[in-house]
Amino acid sequence: MTGEGLDPDRARAARDVARMHPAMVALVLGVPTVAAVGLVWWLLGPGTAVLMVLAAVIFGGGSLLRKRRKH
Numbered sequence: 001m002t003g004e005g006l007d008p009d010r011a012r013a014a015r016d017v018a019r020m021h022p023a024m025v026a027l028v029l030g031v032p033t034v035a036a037v038g039l040v041w042w043l044l045g046p047g048t049a050v051l052m053v054l055a056a057v058i059f060g061g062g063s064l065l066r067k068r069r070k071h
Contacts, residue, residue: 006014018025033056041049 037049037053040052
């Protein structure tokens with residue numbers, strides 16, 4: 001890998017797949033998140049898992065908003 005990132009054709013293809021199959025994208029992104037929260041819940045308790053979810057929502061939402069403001 002040269003480290004130049006995705007070429008425009010592949011980026012466009014990935015965007016088109018995400019637009020045509022949003023449920024598949026949500027599933028692919030959601031399953032590892034649910035597994036991580038379940039593991040934290042089991043190992044550290046429900047309070048820590050709830051804090052982890054809140055932090056992910058806050059930081060993830062902030063990241064999305066920041067990206068949208070740049071464009």
